[in-house]
Amino acid sequence: MGLFKLLVLAIVVFAGLTLWRRLQARNAGRSTRTPGINTPEPMVRCKECRVHIPADKALRSKDDWYCCAEHRDTHTHE
Ligand SMILES: [Zn+2]
Incomplete structure:
Protein backbone atom coordinates (compact mmCIF):
# COMPACT_ATOMS: atom_id res chain seq x y z
CA MET A 1 0.00 0.00 0.00
CA GLY A 2 3.02 2.25 0.34
CA LEU A 3 3.15 2.92 -3.42
CA PHE A 4 -0.59 3.66 -3.54
CA LYS A 5 -0.29 6.26 -0.77
CA LEU A 6 2.63 7.86 -2.60
CA LEU A 7 0.54 8.02 -5.79
CA VAL A 8 -2.38 9.66 -3.93
CA LEU A 9 0.01 12.14 -2.34
CA ALA A 10 1.48 12.97 -5.77
CA ILE A 11 -2.01 13.59 -7.20
CA VAL A 12 -2.98 15.80 -4.24
CA VAL A 13 0.22 17.84 -4.54
CA PHE A 14 -0.23 18.19 -8.32
CA ALA A 15 -3.88 19.24 -7.91
CA GLY A 16 -2.90 21.72 -5.22
CA LEU A 17 -0.18 23.24 -7.39
CA THR A 18 -2.55 23.52 -10.37
CA LEU A 19 -5.20 25.22 -8.22
CA TRP A 20 -2.55 27.54 -6.73
CA ARG A 21 -1.30 28.54 -10.18
CA ARG A 22 -4.86 29.26 -11.35
CA LEU A 23 -5.50 31.44 -8.30
CA GLN A 24 -2.21 33.28 -8.83
CA ALA A 25 -3.03 33.89 -12.51
CA ARG A 26 -6.52 35.13 -11.61
CA ASN A 27 -5.15 37.49 -8.96
CA ALA A 28 -2.53 38.81 -11.38
CA GLY A 29 -5.23 39.47 -13.99
CA ARG A 30 -7.31 41.33 -11.46
CA SER A 31 -4.49 43.45 -10.09
CA THR A 32 -3.69 44.77 -13.59
CA ARG A 33 -7.27 45.94 -14.11
CA THR A 34 -8.08 47.40 -10.70
CA PRO A 35 -5.69 50.42 -10.53
CA GLY A 36 -7.81 52.39 -12.98
CA ILE A 37 -10.92 51.80 -10.89
CA ASN A 38 -9.48 52.04 -7.39
CA THR A 39 -7.23 55.03 -7.98
CA PRO A 40 -9.13 57.49 -10.17
ZN1 LIG B 1 -12.16 75.74 -20.54
Whole structure:
Protein backbone atom coordinates (compact mmCIF):
# COMPACT_ATOMS: atom_id res chain seq x y z
CA MET A 1 0.00 0.00 0.00
CA GLY A 2 3.02 2.25 0.34
CA LEU A 3 3.15 2.92 -3.42
CA PHE A 4 -0.59 3.66 -3.54
CA LYS A 5 -0.29 6.26 -0.77
CA LEU A 6 2.63 7.86 -2.60
CA LEU A 7 0.54 8.02 -5.79
CA VAL A 8 -2.38 9.66 -3.93
CA LEU A 9 0.01 12.14 -2.34
CA ALA A 10 1.48 12.97 -5.77
CA ILE A 11 -2.01 13.59 -7.20
CA VAL A 12 -2.98 15.80 -4.24
CA VAL A 13 0.22 17.84 -4.54
CA PHE A 14 -0.23 18.19 -8.32
CA ALA A 15 -3.88 19.24 -7.91
CA GLY A 16 -2.90 21.72 -5.22
CA LEU A 17 -0.18 23.24 -7.39
CA THR A 18 -2.55 23.52 -10.37
CA LEU A 19 -5.20 25.22 -8.22
CA TRP A 20 -2.55 27.54 -6.73
CA ARG A 21 -1.30 28.54 -10.18
CA ARG A 22 -4.86 29.26 -11.35
CA LEU A 23 -5.50 31.44 -8.30
CA GLN A 24 -2.21 33.28 -8.83
CA ALA A 25 -3.03 33.89 -12.51
CA ARG A 26 -6.52 35.13 -11.61
CA ASN A 27 -5.15 37.49 -8.96
CA ALA A 28 -2.53 38.81 -11.38
CA GLY A 29 -5.23 39.47 -13.99
CA ARG A 30 -7.31 41.33 -11.46
CA SER A 31 -4.49 43.45 -10.09
CA THR A 32 -3.69 44.77 -13.59
CA ARG A 33 -7.27 45.94 -14.11
CA THR A 34 -8.08 47.40 -10.70
CA PRO A 35 -5.69 50.42 -10.53
CA GLY A 36 -7.81 52.39 -12.98
CA ILE A 37 -10.92 51.80 -10.89
CA ASN A 38 -9.48 52.04 -7.39
CA THR A 39 -7.23 55.03 -7.98
CA PRO A 40 -9.13 57.49 -10.17
CA GLU A 41 -7.34 60.54 -11.46
CA PRO A 42 -8.26 63.72 -9.60
CA MET A 43 -10.61 65.71 -11.84
CA VAL A 44 -10.91 69.48 -11.84
CA ARG A 45 -13.38 71.78 -13.59
CA CYS A 46 -12.47 74.60 -15.93
CA LYS A 47 -13.78 77.87 -14.53
CA GLU A 48 -14.52 79.20 -18.03
CA CYS A 49 -16.22 76.35 -19.92
CA ARG A 50 -16.86 74.01 -16.93
CA VAL A 51 -15.31 71.04 -18.68
CA HIS A 52 -13.92 68.34 -16.38
CA ILE A 53 -10.26 67.54 -16.98
CA PRO A 54 -7.57 65.54 -15.12
CA ALA A 55 -5.72 67.75 -12.65
CA ASP A 56 -2.32 66.95 -14.15
CA LYS A 57 -3.45 68.29 -17.55
CA ALA A 58 -5.25 71.34 -16.22
CA LEU A 59 -3.81 74.82 -15.82
CA ARG A 60 -3.99 76.40 -12.42
CA SER A 61 -4.27 80.07 -11.61
CA LYS A 62 -4.50 80.88 -7.89
CA ASP A 63 -7.37 78.69 -6.64
CA ASP A 64 -9.02 78.20 -10.05
CA TRP A 65 -8.50 75.56 -12.72
CA TYR A 66 -8.63 75.98 -16.49
CA CYS A 67 -8.60 73.55 -19.43
CA CYS A 68 -6.36 75.71 -21.63
CA ALA A 69 -4.28 78.88 -21.62
CA GLU A 70 -6.95 80.91 -23.44
CA HIS A 71 -9.57 80.22 -20.81
CA ARG A 72 -7.11 81.00 -18.05
CA ASP A 73 -6.15 84.29 -19.71
CA THR A 74 -9.78 85.41 -20.11
CA HIS A 75 -10.05 85.40 -16.31
CA THR A 76 -6.57 86.56 -15.34
CA HIS A 77 -6.64 89.58 -17.71
CA GLU A 78 -9.93 90.94 -16.46
ZN1 LIG B 1 -12.16 75.74 -20.54
